[in-house]
Amino acid sequence: MSIRTKAMVWGAALLLLMLGAGLYAYGKLEPSRHFRQTEIPVLATPDTAGADAAGNGSAAGPLTAKAGAGVAAKVDSGGSTGGSGSAGSIGSTGSIAPGSIGPAGSVGSAGNAGSAGNLGSAGFHGPGTSAKGSSQRPQPAGFNILILGTDARDREASRTDVIMLAHVDPEQPLVNLVSIPRDTRVPLSGIGYTKINHAHALGELHGDTRSGTKSAVQAVSNLCSCTINYYIKTDFEGFEHFIDTLGGLDVHLDAPVKLTYAYMTLPAGKNHLSGAEALDLVRERKSLPGGDSGRQANQAMVLKEIIRSVIQPKNLKNLPSLIEQVREDVLDTNLRDADLISLAWLAKDLKEDQFRYAQLPGQSGKAWDPLVKNELYYWVPDAPAWEKLAKELLQ
Known part of the structure; x- marks a missing residue:
């Protein structure tokens, strides 16, 4: 030859x-x-078992006594919804009855979201695993990914500053993103009605960061009356470092944004942000006309731009090293490498109308918080409006 x-x-x-x-x-x-x-894991399903205990509003117990001081020290009693309280006082006993937060009255309880390491009947499972008795195969409607951003600090329990629920349908394909205000008023077992971002801190105080994740996952599942399949959790440092790894981030602003704590203003139009600047943008609330609503919109916009940046040709060729970087910068996730690659593939082909964004509907109000022993501003979910929205975005 x-x-x-x-x-x-x-x-x-x-x-x-x-x-x-x-x-x-x-x-x-x-x-x-x-x-x-792939066997789609089931991390949490809505848990109504603890409705009576959680609905007592100021239920006392070892959890309240032990965890209250630690969490209270981290709470801004002035509220962070940006709401004026025009919705009126909710009342110290709470006028939101158990079962009124989720669609069709099916959520009513935070279940065991506040208890250490307990995710209720669904259990908590690692990558590629699922709850006992749960479906081993995905349904045509897709799956849900919970995205958490924590204010983690050394030697302190961390709250979730960013809470977003992404519904992914690979068949369509489409991605629907729902922002959940960190001040959303929910019942937590052994506590009563408090802010949803306390769930993570309470879990950490009774265990570790994984316990915090469990509690936050279950709290969102109860609130939204949906199954949670995957989660991604990062902190400020990891977020900032990953943006810098991408070479910064391009964002378009419709109006100038004053970054209160960075002592600078981002002009309207195109901005190229460093990791630190992107972090300041997603945390900014005080200078925004919509307060927390504006912050949530910016968080969703930045997430969308991160996805766009990752799937650019210059970054796609470096996808293996980027995934390795994700593993370093993301505190915790049950998504496997193959899952991340597949999601990047899906995002690459998404059109503008296949990526939808919404915020949890509701109104601001003020009520007594049994955890911090003070009146706080809350975001009070609108159950009928959410039921309608959930049918559009989560099914």
């Missing part, structure tokens, strides 16, 4: 090998195929 013939044979073999690898990757990682073949 001549050298030329051998070269042609080896070239053909290499081409077939590359084609086979491509077909294998398509069969395994293409989103609609990947998540259809």
Whole structure:
């Protein structure tokens, strides 16, 4: 066999090998195929078992006594919803009855969200695992990913400053993102009605950061009356470092944004942000006309731009190293590497109308908080409005 013939044979073999690898990757990682073949974990389902205990408003117990002081020290009693309290006082006993927060009255309880390491009947499971008795295969309607951003500090229990629920449908494809105000008023077992971002801190005080994740996951599942399949949790430092790894982030602002604590103003139009500037933007509330509502919108916008940046050709070729960086910068997630690659693949092909954003409907109000022993401003969910919205975004 001549050298030329051998070269042609080896070239053909290499081409077939590359084609086979491509077909294998398509069969395994293409989103609609990947998540259809993957066992979708079930981390939490709505837990109504603790409705009576959680609905007492100021239920006393060892959790309140032990955790109250630690969490109270981290709470801004002035409130952070940006609301004026025009909705009126909710009342010290709480006028929101158990079952009125979630759609069709099916949520009513935070279940065991506030208790150490207890996620209720759903349990908490690692990558690629699922709850006992739960479906082992994804349904056509897709799955839900909870995104948490914590204000983690050394030697302190951390609250969730960012809470977003993403519904992903690989078949459509589409991604629906719902922002949940950190001040949303929910019942936590053994506590009563308090802010949803306290769930994570309470869990940490009774265990570790994983216990905090469990509590936050269950609290959101109860609030939204939905199953949580995946979660991603990061802190300020990890978020900032990942943005810098991407080479910064391009965002478009409709109006100038004053960054209160950075002592600078981002102009309207296109801005290229460093990790520190992006962090200041997603945390900014005081200078925004909509207060916390404006902050949530900026958080969703930044998340969208991060996805766009990751799937740019210059970054796609470095996807393996980016995934490794994600593992370093993200505190905790049950998404596997193959899941992350498949999600990046899905995001690459999304059109503008296939990425939708909404905020948890409700109104601001003021009420007594049994955890911090003070009146706080809350975001009070509008149950009928959420039921309607959930049918559009989570199904």
